[in-house]
Amino acid sequence: MAAQQQQQQELRYLSGLGNTFSSEAVPGSLPVGQNSPLVCPRGLYAEQLSGTSFTTPRAQNLRTWLYRIKPSVTHEPFHPRSPAHARLVGEFDRSTAAATPTQLRWRPPEVPLDPPLDFIDGLYTVCGAGSSFLRHGYAVHMYAASKSMDGCAFCNADGDFLIVPQQGRLLITTECGKMLVSPGEIVVIPQGFRFAIDLPDGPSRGYVSEIFGTHFQLPDLGPIGANGLASPRDFLSPTAWFEQVHRPGYTIVHKYGGELFTATQDFSPFNVVAWHGNYVPYKYDLSRFCPFNTVLFDHGDPSVNTVLTAPTDKPGVALLDFVIFPPRWLVAENTFRPPYYHRNCMSEFMGLIYGIYEAKADGFLPGGASLHSCMTPHGPDTKTYEATISRADTLITTNAGLD
Ligand SMILES: O=C(O)Cc1cc(O)ccc1O
């Protein structure tokens, strides 16, 4: 434990979303002036991980070069995982998923202790749309886990994971290094990265958004100007970390089309001594978010609270927006301050990290969730409505809902 705490204190991060980074766990391990020399420094193997097609325009092109002790390809064949993981979905059609326009709300899940589950087995799909194979769509999962992953790493070939722990920290080892992620922070593990999750506090639960065929980026700020909302420098990526250990029977759990496959190998996949590039995992502390809001009248649309957006080809239309309702002052005059009653062409999945959500006086608990599918009417509950119209003073909310 003491060693683990020490290791956590030593974690160092690189700051800035979208930067091109270089990181060496051992100085002199990165080739200079080229990516793939005949023989790499220290006899390492060069491996490119591409997050966009080779020919994607430069401004959106994402790739990282990993310099590793053994190439990833040296594994036994993939097999369907046994037992299969029946609770994950990657294709959303009427044969795999039920559809209902009914307003849904879930209590917080119990963290399983008997038997204890790790992050992989504790993960289950709540809703989604589209198809991982067609590279257009998303899934929302939740997880409730009570033990660290042991002797295995997870790899999501379907899309990016944006993980929102609600309870219990996550110590995430990735091929680019380690990150410690606390409730109140989020972490993005882009498509294809191998990672393992340890639970330094024991039980952990939270939310996961998965996007197929695109990546998260910061929203444009329009008339807000050059600053505000989430700032690029507050996004933190890991620094190179590796282990050189013989691990007979080490298992790669590979999610492809929502199904899990396994392949064994005799070494740790966390054997990257140095890397450089702009396709990287990152974390973000939501308390760094600088909210904007109305200062005179009317409740603005919640898009102003967008932390990260996953764009589609249609300008201004997101595949998925990650939006928060952080602690903030609501100061409007002669205005119904909670969220208005509405129907929306976008589906809204919400979770609660801590506090009380401003539209729901009762029954929406931290760790719980709600789903309002597209065009399903929703808005404040009656208690919130009555309480709101009967008081004229200024409200401060202390919530941290996410949408
Ligand atoms: O439905 C919800 O609670 C989310 C939401 C919040 C808000 O302030 C405005 C619109 C909206 O959909």
Ligand SMILES: [Fe+2]
């Ligand atoms: Fe809504």
